[in-house]
Amino acid sequence: MTRARAAVAGRFAESWVARRSAFADAVLLVASELVTNVLRHAPHSPCADAGITAVRGTLVISVEDTEPRLPELSGEGMGAGPRRVSELAAEYGGEVSVEPATRHTGKTVLVRFEIPCTDHPPMTGERNR
Numbered sequence: 001m002t003r004a005r006a007a008v009a010g011r012f013a014e015s016w017v018a019r020r021s022a023f024a025d026a027v028l029l030v031a032s033e034l035v036t037n038v039l040r041h042a043p044h045s046p047c048a049d050a051g052i053t054a055v056r057g058t059l060v061i062s063v064e065d066t067e068p069r070l071p072e073l074s075g076e077g078m079g080a081g082p083r084r085v086s087e088l089a090a091e092y093g094g095e096v097s098v099e100p101a102t103r104h105t106g107k108t109v110l111v112r113f114e115i116p117c118t119d120h121p122p123m124t125g126e127r128n129r
Contacts (some may be wrong), residue, residue, distance in 0.1 A: 003036045004050040008061065015054035016115060026088045027052075027061060030111050032059050033081045034063035037109075043069030045106065056126075059113045067107035070098050085111060090114065 007033045009019070017024050031050060038048040045065040053060045053108050072078045073086065073096055076113035086096050 004031050004063075007050060008052050011052045011054075015052060016058055017054075017059065021116075023092060023113070026092065027059065027113065030061055030088055031063075033085050034061065034109055034111070037071065037081055038063060038065045038067075041069070041071070042106075048096050054115065057115050059115050061111045061113075063106050064101050064103075064106060064108040066101070066104050068105050068107065070107055071109065073098060089113060 005028050008028060009024070012019050012024060012027075017027065031052075035048065035050060038045060042048070042065040045067050048062045049062075051060075051062040051064075054063075071082055072084060078086070089096050089111050094112040097110050097112075098107050099110065100106075114118070
């Protein structure tokens with residue numbers, strides 16, 4: 001979990017995220033929750049890859065594992081961790097989704113955020129991230 005947080009934080013500058021902002025804290029908490037869920041619910045998964053991408057004001061955190069069971073992302077079946085992830089994503093105009101992994105039989109959980117305007121330059125002249 002510490003490595004995933006460090007990897008995500010290490011990409012903040014190129015993703016136009018201010019390191020010591022509430023948004024950065026939310027992104028790091030989401031990364032921690034997603035990796036924790038893999039450790040709890042897919043402990044035998046031989047891999048768990050965490051990623052971060054940012055394009056045109058949208059930041060996406062992804063965590064992939066080899067467990068094919070999909071997490072409950074809505075309703076009463078959703079646990080406290082996924083609920084908090086959904087709340088944080090919504091707080092920043094985003095959403096949570098899950099899709100089949102591309103390299104194996106598992107899944108990828110994706111959390112999208114709109115990067116707050118204070119964290120990135122205006123869209124005109126924005127560099128490709």
